[in-house]
Structures are given as structure tokens and as C-alpha cells.
Amino acid sequence: MLKPNFKEAKKRNKEDIKIIRDKYVIPKEVENIGLNKKYYIKTYGCQMNEHDSEVIKAILEDMKYTRTDDYLDADIIILNTCAIRENAHNKTFGMLGRIKHLKQTKKDLLVGLAGCMSQEESVVDEIINKYKWMDFVFGTHNIYDLPNILKKHIEENKLEVEVLSNEGNVIEGLPSKRDSKYKAWVNIMYGCDKFCTYCIVPYTRGKQRSRMPEDIIDEVKDLIKKGYKEVTLLGQNVNAYGKDFRNRDYKMEDLLRDVAKTGIERVRFVTSHPWDFTDNMIDVIAKYDNICNYIHLPVQSGSSRILKLMGRRYTKESYLELYNKIRNKIKGCSITTDIIVGFPGETKEDFEETLDLVKTCKFDSAFTFIYSKRKGTPAALMEDNISKEEKEVRLHKLNDEVNKYAKIANDKLVGKILPVLLESVSEKDKNMLAGYTDTMKLVNVKADKKYLGKIVNVKILEAKTWSLDGEIDE
Ligand code: 5AD
Ligand code: SF4
Numbered sequence: 001m002l003k004p005n006f007k008e009a010k011k012r013n014k015e016d017i018k019i020i021r022d023k024y025v026i027p028k029e030v031e032n033i034g035l036n037k038k039y040y041i042k043t044y045g046c047q048m049n050e051h052d053s054e055v056i057k058a059i060l061e062d063m064k065y066t067r068t069d070d071y072l073d074a075d076i077i078i079l080n081t082c083a084i085r086e087n088a089h090n091k092t093f094g095m096l097g098r099i100k101h102l103k104q105t106k107k108d109l110l111v112g113l114a115g116c117m118s119q120e121e122s123v124v125d126e127i128i129n130k131y132k133w134m135d136f137v138f139g140t141h142n143i144y145d146l147p148n149i150l151k152k153h154i155e156e157n158k159l160e161v162e163v164l165s166n167e168g169n170v171i172e173g174l175p176s177k178r179d180s181k182y183k184a185w186v187n188i189m190y191g192c193d194k195f196c197t198y199c200i201v202p203y204t205r206g207k208q209r210s211r212m213p214e215d216i217i218d219e220v221k222d223l224i225k226k227g228y229k230e231v232t233l234l235g236q237n238v239n240a241y242g243k244d245f246r247n248r249d250y251k252m253e254d255l256l257r258d259v260a261k262t263g264i265e266r267v268r269f270v271t272s273h274p275w276d277f278t279d280n281m282i283d284v285i286a287k288y289d290n291i292c293n294y295i296h297l298p299v300q301s302g303s304s305r306i307l308k309l310m311g312r313r314y315t316k317e318s319y320l321e322l323y324n325k326i327r328n329k330i331k332g333c334s335i336t337t338d339i340i341v342g343f344p345g346e347t348k349e350d351f352e353e354t355l356d357l358v359k360t361c362k363f364d365s366a367f368t369f370i371y372s373k374r375k376g377t378p379a380a381l382m383e384d385n386i387s388k389e390e391k392e393v394r395l396h397k398l399n400d401e402v403n404k405y406a407k408i409a410n411d412k413l414v415g416k417i418l419p420v421l422l423e424s425v426s427e428k429d430k431n432m433l434a435g436y437t438d439t440m441k442l443v444n445v446k447a448d449k450k451y452l453g454k455i456v457n458v459k460i461l462e463a464k465t466w467s468l469d470g471e472i473d474e
Contacts, residue, residue, distance in 0.1 A: 045082025
């Protein structure tokens with residue numbers, strides 16, 4: 001048994017990051033355990049987790065499992081969890097309650113916990129004490145080890161907990177069963193060293209480790225060969241890419257340029273921290289047509305006092321300076337953000353400053369959250385003196401403001417002809433396809449399925465708050 005430990009996870013040792021290429025091996029004993037059996041994976045949280053689930057799916061398929069979308073039908077269930085806010089926790093434990101019932105009637109069912117919650121000491125202790133019926137727990141650092149963990153569980157027939165706390169390596173050579181045939185996630189770095197005071201990610205995902213540029217470029221070239229149109233470069237804080245290289249001066253702007261030069265039709269990247277956003281990066285994004293004009297730039301708060309308490313290391317003024325620079329240099333760029341309300345000590349005046357910032361920036365859209373206390377983070381020790389009701393009032397007011405500007409931004413697109421990568425059939429209407437513009441606007445189009453996977457010109461007919469309606473312009 002290997003349990004997680006936040007004290008270990010917090011450490012940032014000076015050891016060089018190792019690139020390990022031979023970790024993923026399937027032991028003979030489990031290479032066929034999935035024959036005639038089905039797997040079900042439930043993914044919570046961010047894009048990083050979605051992509052991790054694609055890796056877990058491929059590993060399970062390498063052991064001959066086939067996929068089911070109905071957990072009642074599964075022989076193995078894995079919950080790939082998120083720890084960022086309390087409600088993500090609650091959803092996972094709710095699902096575990098339902099699975100417990102299933103396990104009572106289906107004795108051979110295997111149930112495992114993966115992802116960020118597995119990296120939390122308190123969660124793992126709860127699983128060990130109150131969820132003894134579960135079969136295995138693994139973390140974000142040792143996905144490659146799933147076959148061995150299953151093997152050990154089968155041999156020992158008890159709850160197998162294998163969670164590493166302070167992994168300093170990059171594991172290459174993992175398979176991936178991608179959800180889309182047209183757009184792909186590509187990890188460029190793991191972990192985060194920013195330690196914003198509210199955030200659990202530096203503990204659950206560990207120290208910042210960048211992948212080698214050559215490995216990333218090779219992956220993108222391979223995706224092009226397979227017909228992919230779009231890649232999204234993934235990391236908790238992609239702008240810090242390359243800062244952990246010891247003997248090499250190669251930063252995010254270099255990577256963006258080299259990925260753009262592969263000729264892939266669209267390049268996106270998430271998530272950006274304003275702190276590391278350089279002028280060179282802006283220039284590269286402006287220069288290459290295939291780097292999408294879309295930037296997710298989390299601000300978190302409009303009050304410099306709160307930003308300081310959050311450990312964000314920029315002020316309202318410096319954020320605005322960067323924001324305006326991007327808007328001026330990258331024509332037609334859309335910018336979205338993340339905002340937290342109710343951070344400990346946030347006064348009405350602080351909150352008003354956030355509303356003011358939204359009015360000034362007129363974001364294309366924003367993800368808004370009520371602050372959630374995360375055990376082990378510095379903010380958890382700050383006095384949380386705002387009532388739940390007040391936090392909800394603030395969230396509501398903020399959402400009204402955000403939605404107003406989202407609609408205004410969409411209204412401006414009516415009548416325009418925009419390239420859209422049509423990627424899925426609408427769930428509500430089988431005659432409609434859905435896709436995204438370069439600027440990340442969701443567009444619904446009445447179109448034949450032959451357009452799936454193609455970037456087509458769409459005339460925008462109507463704007464809603466969250467999406468646009470259009471028709472193909474031929
Ligand atoms: N409470 C509320 N929101 C949070 N986020 C991160 N940690 C917390 C927390 N403890 C939000 C931030 C981040 C986004 C991914 O989630 O806005 O940008
Ligand atoms: Fe969390 Fe801050 Fe790192 Fe983003 S940059 S993952 S908010 S610590």
C-alpha cells in the first residue's frame with residue numbers, strides 16, 4: 001500500500017526531470033483479463049482529466065476490455081476524479097454510493113478510483129476505512145501502472161492503494177484512445193509550481209514537468225497523419241512551459257511556433273496564467289494563422305488586494321495591461337476567463353472591483369465559481385467570513401454581468417461568415433451538426449453528416465448567450 005501525503009507532494013526538489021520511456025508494460029497475467037468484459041470510465045473535472053481518461057481507456061483496451069457507456073453493464077468501473085472544489089468531491093461519493101449497490105449484486109465487478117481525489121490523504125483514508133468494498137486506487141502520477149495494480153489486486157484479493165506523492169518524471173510512450181477523430185488533446189507539461197493559495201492542483205498534480213519539444217512535435221505530426229484537424233496543447237499553466245529545462249532555452253513561444261509549423265490546421269492551448277504571458281508569445285500567436293485567436297486568461301478577481309491574498313502575483317492594473325495588449329495585437333481574438341467569488345476576506349468593495357473589471361474587459365465568456373475551501377492549501381487557514389447566501393448573491397450578480405457581455409460578443413457575429421470545424425451531431429436534433437469557430441464559439445448548423453470533421457464556412461444567422469446558429473455558406 002502506498003498512500004498519498006501532502007507534505008511530500010508540496011516538496012519541489014531540485015532533481016532533474018527524467019524522461020522515462022519504458023514504464024508501460026502489461027504483465028502476461030493480465031494481458032487478456034478484459035476478454036469478453038466491458039469497462040466504464042466516468043470523468044470529472046478539467047481537460048487534463050479528460051485526456052488522462054483517454055489514456056486509461058487505451059490501457060484497458062490493451063488488456064482486451066471493450067467500452068460501455070452504461071455503468072450497470074460494466075465489469076470494471078473507474079472514476080477519474082476531480083478535487084478542485086467540494087461539489088466535485090460530492091459527485092464522486094454520490095456515484096460510489098450507486099456503485100456499491102451494483103457491487104452487491106455483481107460480485108466480480110472491479111471498482112477503482114483515479115485522478116486528483118486519489119492524491120488526497122483524507123480521501124484515501126476515507127476509502128480505506130469506509131469503502132473497503134472497492135478494489136483499487138491509483139493516482140495521477142502512475143496511470144501507466146494500472147495493469148500491475150490490477151494484477152496485484154487479483155493476486156491478493158484486497159483493496160489495492162498505489163498513489164505516488166512526489167513524482168518528478170515525465171512518462172512517455174503511453175497509449176491513448178481519443179474521444180474525437182478530429183481534435184486531440186496533447187499534454188505539453190504536467191503539474192504546477194504556482195501554488196495559488198486556494199488551489200489544490202500543485203499538490204494533486206505535483207511539480208512542473210515539461211515534455212520534450214521533440215516528443216510533442218512527433219505526437220502532433222502523427223495526429224496530422226491520422227487526419228486530425230486540431231490540437232489543444234494542455235497544461236495547468238502552459239505559459240510556464242520549458243521553464244523547468246536545465247540545459248535548454250526553449251519556451252512556450254518556441255513550442256507554439258514549432259507546432260504551428262507542422263501545418264496542423266488549428267492549434268489551441270490551455271490554460272494560461274497571466275504571470276508568464278510574454279510579448280513574444282503574443283507575437284507568435286498573431287503571426288501564425290493556424291494558432292487560434294482564442295485565449296483563456298483566468299483573472300480570478302478584479303481586486304488587487306484579493307489577488308495578493310490569492311498569491312496570483314499580478315495586479316488588476318497589470319492584468320488589464322496584458323489584456324489590452326492581447327486585444328490590440330491579435331485582431332479578433334476572443335478572451336475568456338475564470339473568476340472566483342467569496343474568497344476569504346472578499347469585501348463588497350472587492351467584489352465591486354471584480355464586476356468593474358468584467359465591465360471593462362467585456363469577456364467573451366467566463367467560468368465563475370464560489371470559493372471552495374481545500375484542505376491543505378494556505379487559503380484554508382484564512383478566515384472564511386462571508387455567508388453562503390452572500391456568496392450566492394455575488395455569483396448571481398457576476399453571472400448576469402458575464403452573460404450580458406457574452407451575448408453582446410455573439411451578437412456582433414450575426415451576418416458574418418466564419419470557418420467552423422464541425423465535430424459532432426447535435427444530441428437534440430440529428431439533422432444539426434455542432435462545431436467551434438477559431439475563436440471557440442459553439443455553432444449549431446443544419447448540415448449533412450458529410451461535413452463532419454471538416455472546417456467549413458458558416459454564415460451566422462442568430463446569436464444566443466452560449467452559442468450561435470448558422471448555415472453552411474457554399
Ligand atoms: N475554489 C473555487 N474555485 C477554484 N478554482 C481553483 N481552485 C478553486 C477553489 N478552491 C477555479 C479557478 C481555476 C479554475 C480551474 O477553478 O478559477 O482557474
Ligand atoms: Fe492552481 Fe494557480 Fe496552478 Fe492554476 S496556476 S493550477 S490556479 S495553482
